[in-house]
Amino acid sequence: MENLGLISVIMPVFNSEKYLKGAIESVLNQTYPYFELIVVNDGSTDRSEEIIKSFKDERIVYIKHEKNLGVAEARNTALKVAKGKWGAVIDADDVWLKERLEKLIPILVEGSERVFVEDDHILCFDSPNGLKQWGSQLELFNNIRLYENITEFDLITFLQGGSPLLHPIFPLSVVREKGIMQIQSLVPGEDLCFYFELFLSGLKLKVIKESYYLYRITPGSLTSKKPIDSIPLIVDYLNKKYRISQTEKKLFDKLVINSRKNYIYNTFTYYLKNKDFKDALSFGIKNPTVFLKLIVKLPYSLRYRIKAKLSGGIIR
Template sequence: MPETPAISVILPVYNSAAYLAATMESILSQTFGNFELIVINDGSTDNSASIIRSFTDSRIRYLEQPNSGLVATLNRGIAEARGQYLARMDGDDICLPQRFAKQAAWLDAHPQTAVVGCFVTFINEKGEETGAWPEDRANYTAAQIRQALPYLNCMAHPGIMARTAAMRQYGYNPAQRHIEDYDLWLRMQANGEVMEKVPEALLLYRVHGTSITSHHLKKKNVFYKHFRCKWRFLKKRLSNGKFNSFDRAVLGGMLKDLATAMAKSLKPAK
């Protein structure tokens, strides 16, 4: 492994045994090879550890810890990162072969960009493609993403690559759970950080019965979660004496979330 990798890949693992081998193989098979893969086992109780240890690639840095939650795990990964760029992955998704090459090239060519995402294609438990995410495909330029984020999260978290320095500056907020990425995007956008996407599908995003997307968000009233996220964000901004046009748009999005959440709560269950 080179002395200083260009990219640090953060892969948090918690009971991901069913899909973990395929995920790691997709990372280690990237056409861009100058990276370190930081695998952090967050107290898994399945056989994730044995799967991780079955890989002998010298680019892997394997860390174990008692179960601490995703935010703490991600922040540890940021602290451990040695690369100029930092890529995210989840233990059940699949990287398409040129993802790292294309995102690193984008950041090289656009020094003003802090975060670059990509389009994602949904897959199921069997790895079968099940469709695309309309909001993802509709918002890929910096201007589109900035306009959309006060109202919806249009960035697929496991598909991003960012400048490590920017991730260290902002970090993940321990007060946020399950939508820690949305809070991070709002804080970055409020300060004018540029976020955009390589407008190509470079990640297969797995949705299954135990995934966060399926279990924690879709089965609950996600609009209350978004309302509380934006409330915390705006409260912190105001306490620091800050309130700009982006914050104003977030306020509008927050009120819309509250109205939608209340309407969904009042709607009779079928």
């Protein structure tokens, strides 16, 4: 297969022993062989290091943080040592189909380092027998249908589409030239800010219709941590660093408003899911719109749980 440039695949790891082996194998099994896999162990206290070291593939670059610094700092560590022409990120509980790099890299090359590339994610339930596919992330979460084989987004159309979840492949030359890094204080929106910066550095996003990224909806992922609204901090950071157009500014302002609404609702459901009914009631009285929103969203939640159960998935 033709070498279209080395890809630096970045995998931050923190106590990921349950799914880590499958994630690493899915990268090593890629049909496009020209990559390095930079695995950053961010102070794990479980068997993650043992699992990583069990692989003898010379394409793996292993880096260990002696203490937990956070997912953004783990990715930054990898970005600093990356030798590739292109960068890619995979979470330690997700899986790539073996053709992912082979399918996406030619689009990057054709774009002459002025684009970054993504595929629609397949949302998956976890189950005792492995991943069970649910459906398109763009359709289910963002109400976006891709009618063309390749759809191009600029920052404006990306914001209009609800700023969907990304795990793209991007030119590292732009990251280095513009000094783009991930910011730990912006977690859980650090990756979204990173991709906003790619747009604001002049890149466009190309999304292919086919799906090669299996995104695991981890059981309990929405109940274990109280919601954090980092979007206002992200927008403030971007406004200070970049020249934002009036149209972009209006869309960012709308993003902040919607994010605040989602934060209020997610905080309310966090209390409910953790059976903190007293706090849920108190929070709901202060924010009465959450009761109506819960009624509206209930059919969707039930459909999700029924689908998960029928698929043998573990519901949260």
